[in-house]
Amino acid sequence: xxxxxxxxxxxxxxxxxxxxxxxxxxxxxxxxxxxxxxxxxxxxxxxxxxxxxxxxxxxxxxxxxxxxxxxxxxxxxxxxxxxxxxxxxxxxxxxxxxxxxxxxxxxxxxxxxxxxxxxxxxxxxxxxxxxxxxxxxxxxxxxxxxxxxxxxxxxxxxxxxxxxxxxxxxxxxxxxxxxxxxxxxxxxxxxxxxxxxxxxxxxxxxxxxxxxxxxxxxxxxxxxxxxxxxxxxxxxxxxxxxxxxxxxxxxxxxxxxxxxxxxxxxxxxxxxxxxxxxxxxxxxxxxxxxxxxxxxxxxxxxxxxxxxxxxxxxxxxxxxxxxxxxxxxxxxxxxxxxxxxxxxxxxxxxxxxxxxxxxxxxxxxxxxxxxxxxxxxxxxxxxxxxxxxxxxxxxxxxxxxxxxxxxxxxxxxxxxxxxxxxxxxxxxxxxxxxxxxxxxxxxxxx
Amino acid sequence: xxxxxxxxxxxxxxxxxxxxxxxxxxxxxxxxxxxxxxxxxxxxxxxxxxxxxxxxxxxxxxxxxxxxxxxxxxxxxxxxxxxxxxxxxxxxxxxxxxxxxxxxxxxxxxxxxxxxxxxxxxxxxxxxxxxxxxxxxxxxxxxxxxxxxxxxxxxxxxxxxxxxxxxxxxxxxxxxxxxxxxxxxxxxxxxxxxxxxxxxxxxxxxxxxxxxxxxxxxxxxxxxxxxxxxxxxxxxxxxxxxxxxxxxxxxxxxxxxxxxxxxxxxxxxxxxxxxx
Numbered sequence: 001x002x003x004x005x006x007x008x009x010x011x012x013x014x015x016x017x018x019x020x021x022x023x024x025x026x027x028x029x030x031x032x033x034x035x036x037x038x039x040x041x042x043x044x045x046x047x048x049x050x051x052x053x054x055x056x057x058x059x060x061x062x063x064x065x066x067x068x069x070x071x072x073x074x075x076x077x078x079x080x081x082x083x084x085x086x087x088x089x090x091x092x093x094x095x096x097x098x099x100x101x102x103x104x105x106x107x108x109x110x111x112x113x114x115x116x117x118x119x120x121x122x123x124x125x126x127x128x129x130x131x132x133x134x135x136x137x138x139x140x141x142x143x144x145x146x147x148x149x150x151x152x153x154x155x156x157x158x159x160x161x162x163x164x165x166x167x168x169x170x171x172x173x174x175x176x177x178x179x180x181x182x183x184x185x186x187x188x189x190x191x192x193x194x195x196x197x198x199x200x201x202x203x204x205x206x207x208x209x210x211x212x213x214x215x216x217x218x219x220x221x222x223x224x225x226x227x228x229x230x231x232x233x234x235x236x237x238x239x240x241x242x243x244x245x246x247x248x249x250x251x252x253x254x255x256x257x258x259x260x261x262x263x264x265x266x267x268x269x270x271x272x273x274x275x276x277x278x279x280x281x282x283x284x285x286x287x288x289x290x291x292x293x294x295x296x297x298x299x300x301x302x303x304x305x306x307x308x309x310x311x312x313x314x315x316x317x318x319x320x321x322x323x324x325x326x327x328x329x330x331x332x333x334x335x336x337x338x339x340x341x342x343x344x345x346x347x348x349x350x351x352x353x354x355x356x357x358x359x360x361x362x363x364x365x366x367x368x369x370x371x372x373x374x375x376x377x378x379x380x381x382x383x384x385x386x387x388x389x390x391x392x393x394x395x396x397x398x399x400x401x402x403x404x405x406x407x408x409x410x411x412x413x414x415x416x417x418x419x420x421x422x423x424x425x426x427x428x429x430x431x432x433x434x435x436x437x438x439x440x441x442x443x444x445x446x
Numbered sequence: 447x448x449x450x451x452x453x454x455x456x457x458x459x460x461x462x463x464x465x466x467x468x469x470x471x472x473x474x475x476x477x478x479x480x481x482x483x484x485x486x487x488x489x490x491x492x493x494x495x496x497x498x499x500x501x502x503x504x505x506x507x508x509x510x511x512x513x514x515x516x517x518x519x520x521x522x523x524x525x526x527x528x529x530x531x532x533x534x535x536x537x538x539x540x541x542x543x544x545x546x547x548x549x550x551x552x553x554x555x556x557x558x559x560x561x562x563x564x565x566x567x568x569x570x571x572x573x574x575x576x577x578x579x580x581x582x583x584x585x586x587x588x589x590x591x592x593x594x595x596x597x598x599x600x601x602x603x604x605x606x607x608x609x610x611x612x613x614x615x616x617x618x619x620x621x622x623x624x625x626x627x628x629x630x631x632x633x634x635x636x637x638x639x640x641x642x643x644x645x646x647x648x649x650x651x652x653x654x655x656x657x658x659x660x661x662x663x664x665x666x667x668x669x670x671x672x673x674x675x676x677x678x679x680x681x682x683x684x685x686x687x688x689x690x691x692x693x694x695x696x697x698x699x700x701x702x703x704x705x706x707x708x709x710x711x712x713x714x715x716x717x718x719x720x721x722x
Contacts, residue, residue: 330565332559332565333567337554337631338553338558339551340551343581
């Protein structure tokens with residue numbers, strides 16, 4: 001620093017302290033700058049929140065607009081006479097006889113008789129394809145349930161095929177360009193839809209099939225029941241294993257374990273495990289549970305094991321945080337009263353830490369509910385049409401079902417994918433609200 | 447450490463020998479050559495002290511002098527600190543408190559403790575007082591337990607204030623009430639000794655006066671050791687006073703003697719306000 005700047009600086013400082021208006025001016029400039037930066041900061045926050053909300057809204061509108069169609073299904077009322085001669089059955093027939101009868105040819109014949117003007121082989125096939133391929137089976141089940149309908153004429157609410165269903169729900173009767181039309185139907189089929197609709201036989205009803213059926217190759221027959229039950233069973237296994245193990249681990253590490261290298265090592269590893277990609281846990285499950293222990297693949301029990309491995313770190317970490325948050329004065333009070341260490345933990349620490357532990361557990365469960373990758377590794381991606389009845393039945397879970405359907409090209413499966421996502425999100429929201437409610441309830445006690 | 451404190455430390459180092467009357471005939475607690483370490487750092491040096499039956503002894507001294515540490519040795523609360531190590535002989539009625547055969551739960555049932563900050567359990571008032579009886583299995587039925595809770599609360603002068611809200615959370619009481627509840631909780635198991643670690647430092651003067659009165663009444667039946675920062679409080683409630691300095695027991699004597707005619711220059715410096 002040279003002498004001249006030195007004197008300049010000292011002059012400026014002297015002036016500053018002599019002249020209070022100059023001081024006020026300088027402060028005003030600084031204040032303006034400060035206010036501006038605070039405003040900027042506030043706006044940045046508002047913008048981030050707005051962006052977040054916009055993203056969520058976009059996601060929800062997209063999913064809902066795509067998936068809402070899957071909650072309705074097109075039915076066609078068709079009169080069918082259960083012809084005793086064609087089927088070779090009577091109202092006294094036994095179940096075995098009914099099951100042996102050819103309902104398929106009976107059903108096709110009934111349809112041909114409805115539309116005698118359709119003659120060509122191709123046209124006939126197109127006619128059959130208007131309704132779900134399971135129709136003969138449905139008719140047979142009706143007869144099995146009530147053999148007395150043999151010989152009578154019944155109005156059958158026939159499930160429309162997915163192409164019919166999609167066309168009817170999204171394009172029929174609307175003034176659309178050819179390019180915007182969603183239709184895989186031939187002109188003849190579209191004509192049939194038109195005549196059926198005009199006769200008032202076509203109805204759209206709430207799609208119960210979605211909730212009562214499991215997966216199917218036919219989009220109109222595919223439902224999420226199997227996946228939902230699979231998810232619930234898997235989560236029950238996960239909860240039953242991970243909660244007690246995690247809580248016991250957290251209590252031991254926090255309250256009983258001596259602080260030494262081994263516990264430090266365990267702690268570091270638990271924290272690291274929480275960051276391990278979930279697909280690794282799937283590979284681990286494949287290697288250990290299937291290849292080494294020889295457990296059956298694709299079952300909720302195994303899925304629960306793998307998801308337990310995945311959620312344990314999450315629950316342990318949050319449980320430890322909850323235990324740490326219990327004031328030490330409570331522990332001292334209990335110990336000072338002559339309570340043993342275990343009594344102190346069970347009577348005082350655990351009840352106070354429980355809300356936090358439960359929150360962590362539900363977060364872990366929500367994670368497990370949405371997890372796909374590790375389950376792919378252990379074969380829960382299989383195509384399963386039966387609803388699992390126990391934890392050792394083959395099953396799939398909701399997110400995997402979504403993954404499977406999202407791969408299918410049919411428009412109806414695209415709808416079902418979004419519908420399944422909506423169901424999954426509903427589950428998650430319910431679980432999280434339950435967690436919040438539970439925590440409030442437990443905390444409010446004192 | 448400033449120069450004055452340094453020179454005080456020199457005095458302690460050179461002439462360390464407890465003055466006054468540290469030893470008694472037939473004491474409740476006998477402490478001989480007690481040394482306490484936190485890891486490598488020594489916190490208590492060679493303390494010899496007897497605590498008389500049904501007496502109140504107060505422990506005073508500047509912050510960090512080890513009086514709380516010493517107090518916590520008397521019911522082995524220091525066990526909860528991993529790095530803490532206690533050496534020497536600490537006898538309760540001629541039984542070694544640190545003997546391996548002694549159950550620490552049993553010891554703490556005989557030597558109760560009241561802490562600096564009122565720390566009632568976040569449960570009902572009733573449950574707070576009943577807790578000790580429950581874990582030690584003192585009562586046979588609900589009627590006895592009710593009676594015990596009532597007696598304990600009456601002895602602490604809290605019964606009238608809380609009898610209509612026994613099932614309300616203890617954390618809803620005022621600070622002074624909470625501290626008296628903690629004392630009620632401690633005496634509900636009828637300990638022989640009650641240790642009090644600055645029981646009034648978080649209370650206002652009126653609540654302090656109530657608690658002091660309570661200590662005075664309780665001294666008829668219990669041996670009480672109280673750590674306090676207030677010399678007035680020590681003078682009001684205790685029969686004997688022990689002065690600690692930098693982990694060393696400097697002087698023990700009758701309270702009136704210590705405050706009117708201290709033998710050791712450090713004690714004098716402390717009570718006249720020159721160190722502290």
